[in-house]
Amino acid sequence: MTKQPHKSLAVFPNGVSWTPVDEALEHLRLSLKPILDFEFINVSDSLDYILYEDILANRSNPPVGNTAVDGFGFAHQSIKNKNKKLNLCVDRIAAGDSYQGIVPQGSAIKILTGAELPRGVDTVVLQEEVTIENDNIILNTDLKRGENTRKVGEDIEKGKCVLTKGSRIRAQDIALLIATGINQIKVYLLLKIGILSTGNELIHKVSNKDSNKTLDANRPMLMNIVKKWGYQSIDLGNVNDNKTEIKTKLNIASEICDIIFTSGGASTGDEDYVGRLLKSDGNLYNWRIAMKPGRPLALAKWNETPVIGLPGNPVAAFVCTIVFGRPICGLLSGEGWLKPNSFQVPAAFSKNKKIGRREYLRARVKNGKVEIFHSEGSGRISSLSWADGLVELREETSKVNLGDLVKYIPFNGVF
Amino acid sequence: MTKQPHKSLAVFPNGVSWTPVDEALEHLRLSLKPILDFEFINVSDSLDYILYEDILANRSNPPVGNTAVDGFGFAHQSIKNKNKKLNLCVDRIAAGDSYQGIVPQGSAIKILTGAELPRGVDTVVLQEEVTIENDNIILNTDLKRGENTRKVGEDIEKGKCVLTKGSRIRAQDIALLIATGINQIKVYLLLKIGILSTGNELIHKVSNKDSNKTLDANRPMLMNIVKKWGYQSIDLGNVNDNKTEIKTKLNIASEICDIIFTSGGASTGDEDYVGRLLKSDGNLYNWRIAMKPGRPLALAKWNETPVIGLPGNPVAAFVCTIVFGRPICGLLSGEGWLKPNSFQVPAAFSKNKKIGRREYLRARVKNGKVEIFHSEGSGRISSLSWADGLVELREETSKVNLGDLVKYIPFNGVF
Numbered sequence: 001m002t003k004q005p006h007k008s009l010a011v012f013p014n015g016v017s018w019t020p021v022d023e024a025l026e027h028l029r030l031s032l033k034p035i036l037d038f039e040f041i042n043v044s045d046s047l048d049y050i051l052y053e054d055i056l057a058n059r060s061n062p063p064v065g066n067t068a069v070d071g072f073g074f075a076h077q078s079i080k081n082k083n084k085k086l087n088l089c090v091d092r093i094a095a096g097d098s099y100q101g102i103v104p105q106g107s108a109i110k111i112l113t114g115a116e117l118p119r120g121v122d123t124v125v126l127q128e129e130v131t132i133e134n135d136n137i138i139l140n141t142d143l144k145r146g147e148n149t150r151k152v153g154e155d156i157e158k159g160k161c162v163l164t165k166g167s168r169i170r171a172q173d174i175a176l177l178i179a180t181g182i183n184q185i186k187v188y189l190l191l192k193i194g195i196l197s198t199g200n201e202l203i204h205k206v207s208n209k210d211s212n213k214t215l216d217a218n219r220p221m222l223m224n225i226v227k228k229w230g231y232q233s234i235d236l237g238n239v240n241d242n243k244t245e246i247k248t249k250l251n252i253a254s255e256i257c258d259i260i261f262t263s264g265g266a267s268t269g270d271e272d273y274v275g276r277l278l279k280s281d282g283n284l285y286n287w288r289i290a291m292k293p294g295r296p297l298a299l300a301k302w303n304e305t306p307v308i309g310l311p312g313n314p315v316a317a318f319v320c321t322i323v324f325g326r327p328i329c330g331l332l333s334g335e336g337w338l339k340p341n342s343f344q345v346p347a348a349f350s351k352n353k354k355i356g357r358r359e360y361l362r363a364r365v366k367n368g369k370v371e372i373f374h375s376e377g378s379g380r381i382s383s384l385s386w387a388d389g390l391v392e393l394r395e396e397t398s399k400v401n402l403g404d405l406v407k408y409i410p411f412n413g414v415f
Numbered sequence: 416m417t418k419q420p421h422k423s424l425a426v427f428p429n430g431v432s433w434t435p436v437d438e439a440l441e442h443l444r445l446s447l448k449p450i451l452d453f454e455f456i457n458v459s460d461s462l463d464y465i466l467y468e469d470i471l472a473n474r475s476n477p478p479v480g481n482t483a484v485d486g487f488g489f490a491h492q493s494i495k496n497k498n499k500k501l502n503l504c505v506d507r508i509a510a511g512d513s514y515q516g517i518v519p520q521g522s523a524i525k526i527l528t529g530a531e532l533p534r535g536v537d538t539v540v541l542q543e544e545v546t547i548e549n550d551n552i553i554l555n556t557d558l559k560r561g562e563n564t565r566k567v568g569e570d571i572e573k574g575k576c577v578l579t580k581g582s583r584i585r586a587q588d589i590a591l592l593i594a595t596g597i598n599q600i601k602v603y604l605l606l607k608i609g610i611l612s613t614g615n616e617l618i619h620k621v622s623n624k625d626s627n628k629t630l631d632a633n634r635p636m637l638m639n640i641v642k643k644w645g646y647q648s649i650d651l652g653n654v655n656d657n658k659t660e661i662k663t664k665l666n667i668a669s670e671i672c673d674i675i676f677t678s679g680g681a682s683t684g685d686e687d688y689v690g691r692l693l694k695s696d697g698n699l700y701n702w703r704i705a706m707k708p709g710r711p712l713a714l715a716k717w718n719e720t721p722v723i724g725l726p727g728n729p730v731a732a733f734v735c736t737i738v739f740g741r742p743i744c745g746l747l748s749g750e751g752w753l754k755p756n757s758f759q760v761p762a763a764f765s766k767n768k769k770i771g772r773r774e775y776l777r778a779r780v781k782n783g784k785v786e787i788f789h790s791e792g793s794g795r796i797s798s799l800s801w802a803d804g805l806v807e808l809r810e811e812t813s814k815v816n817l818g819d820l821v822k823y824i825p826f827n828g829v830f
Contacts, residue, residue, distance in 0.1 A: 059621055063629070070684045070685075095629070095686065112684060113727070150792070150794045154794065155794055155797050162800075170639075171636050171639035172636060172733055174636055174639050175635065176796045178631070178636075181621040200511035201512075202511070205598065212478060213511060214510070215593050215594050217594040220590065224585075227462055270507070312510075318587055341825060341827060365758075379476075380570045381590055381591045382476075382571050385587055385591045387587075388756075412756060
């Protein structure tokens with residue numbers, strides 16, 4: 001255990017005001033609005049789309065009373081007074097059959113799982129719980145009225161709300177929509193997220209002459225995060241550190257995208273063209289968030305289109321995308337402001353921490369405990385591959401002891 | 416709290432041997448083998464593909480030593496003997512620059528985040544931590560050698576293993592592959608999963624004449640589960656409860672699919688054509704697993720192609736797909752045998768349970784506690800929409816008390 005935080009963490013200059021993560025998030029939550037365009041889409045193709053309105057059942061599920069098991073159906077009235085013997089009808093009803101007959105009181109009929117209960121039947125006995133004797137069955141068990149049956153609409157009644165506006169459609173929701181007779185749904189248009197990399201140092205293929213240059217890992221990473229989120233990514237390519245080039249690109253992007261993610265140059269230093277441009281022309285809200293990693297993160301608007309100016313460092317870009325990008329996109333896309341799933345997990349590590357800032361540690365769970373990557377260096381892209389989630393340590397936390405419960409955010413919960 | 420399990424749960428006939436979930440899983444794990452075909456794919460397009468071989472770095476990350484901050488670079492030797500004053504060079508090095516000069520001992524040079532350290536520089540001081548006086552900078556802090564710099568290969572050294580065979584590619588893995596100079600990777604062909612629904616009772620659109628029939632919710636649900644898993648789904652449509660039709664379909668499917676998921680008719684009753692066919696011609700391994708929901712589940716092979724015969728009930732089909740389908744597909748696809756992520760979460764419910772069988776309860780976490788759906792009825796498709804995960808109760812569990820830690824499997828961890 002290190003007694004002191006690593007020296008290089010002590011990077012927040014004094015005399016500058018740093019905005020807490022929650023304050024920045026709350027500002028964004030209140031200042032952004034969902035896009036308003038919608039389309040109609042087939043339910044089967046609606047995975048990861050977001051509902052534009054509440055959906056009401058077109059029919060009940062189940063549509064008719066049916067049997068939950070293979071067995072024999074009869075009227076419960078028939079076994080009053082402890083009668084256990086029922087006359088067996090010759091017919092048999094399977095799922096999908098439209099049986100027109102009536103089962104007389106005192107009689108039972110063979111009925112198979114999923115089949116509609118015929119008139120005269122309200123209760124079913126499992127076939128394993130009867131003895132067959134000539135033309136009769138003898139019940140070897142007691143039954144309540146309605147046992148082993150499913151009542152019409154017991155899952156959902158026709159006209160009732162099936163799924164609410166803002167729901168993101170999952171595979172099981174598709175099952176529910178189909179079962180309740182819904183073929184098409186009104187959904188928000190997929191959020192269009194523009195991805196732009198900036199920096200003279202970036203190259204896209206290794207070559208000998210550029211051996212000191214940086215391969216642009218952010219753009220493909222962000223494109224694929226967006227894909228995983230189920231939104232539409234727009235590849236805005238790469239621009240050099242040149243004010244005019246960046247400005248032109250942002251002008252075009254703000255026309256075709258609902259939100260723009262840039263990476264690189266997000267601070268306001270000499271070469272931080274994105275940050276400086278957002279400050280002068282981009283209605284910059286903030287670029288000093290008290291979090292680690294994640295400095296600098298620029299939050300702005302370009303021609304009313306939100307811009308998230310991510311740090312060039314892939315680790316910081318990744319963490320900011322989870323912490324800020326995900327809820328912002330949720331809100332814009334109609335899904336609402338989402339907090340990532342998290343779990344309280346015992347720490348397999350101990351750590352001293354500077355108070356006053358939020359820290360996100362690359363982490364994973366092993367044997368029920370959460371461990372963190374051996375280095376906090378934000379240049380360690382390998383740590384993102386190593387990790388399955390993040391540990392979030394709040395501003396007021398100064399120390400984590402082995403075994404303390406800490407907040408663990410699995411990546412699976414945000415992608 | 417119900418004192419007794421619901422009567423309708425007591426459905427496991429006596430005198431029949433039921434296979435524990437773990438025993439069935441272990442049998443499958445040992446008897447199945449991954450498909451062996453591969454392809455080459457661009458890293459940027461490789462999301463959710465599975466690596467066919469270990470990947471070694473084509474170059475180091477970072478490729479050269481660089482600065483982690485905006486600041487002034489110098490040789491640490493220059494500040495030995497408590498010297499705090501350094502002569503400031505006129506040049507400035509930004510990321511992407513190829514600076515050819517040498518910084519003399521006793522001097523410092525302005526250097527911006529990500530820029531390569533020039534010869535003569537091994538340490539960087541943050542610009543906020545110096546005072547500039549004429550042509551000199553005065554350091555207001557102590558620094559260790561190498562501080563605020565990133566060493567060549569400190570993340571990954573050229574030739575070292577970046578990702579291992581069997582890894583499923585995530586967005587952050589794409590960043591790592593690109594940063595280490597990888598353009599193409601060898602991956603397993605996407606697993607091809609055939610989805611077949613069976614049952615005379617199934618319809619695909621609501622109509623008045625079929626008001627008692629069941630809308631086929633399973634096939635679109637399963638197609639979308641497969642999509643979410645990142646595999647390739649093959650829609651095998653729907654067949655009636657007819658031995659010849661099912662046989663023909665399985666023959667074709669086993670030629671074009673790596674694995675087949677059927678739903679409906681998986682038991683061995685009168686109308687359970689799938690189960691009976693798998694028993695007579697399909698090398699049926701098992702169809703009596705001691706789990707709830709999930710009865711009956713048929714595990715078989717048709718012409719050497721694994722077949723998972725799911726129950727017709729969407730709730731049971733969904734649970735079996737998570738519990739059996741996911742690890743089986745993981746193994747076949749080259750990803751290996753995966754256990755779903757799970758967390759120990761305090762129960763917001765209490766419940767008595769029959770020992771001897773595994774139960775999966777539809778669940779979700781609220782305020783740090785896991786709650787379960789109000790009904791255990793397996794006809795309740797709405798419970799799947801309500802839920803965000805499953806609580807797994809083991810065979811030996813007979814009771815859950817309020818506040819007990821239970822195993823919670825979030826759906827996000829399996830999709």
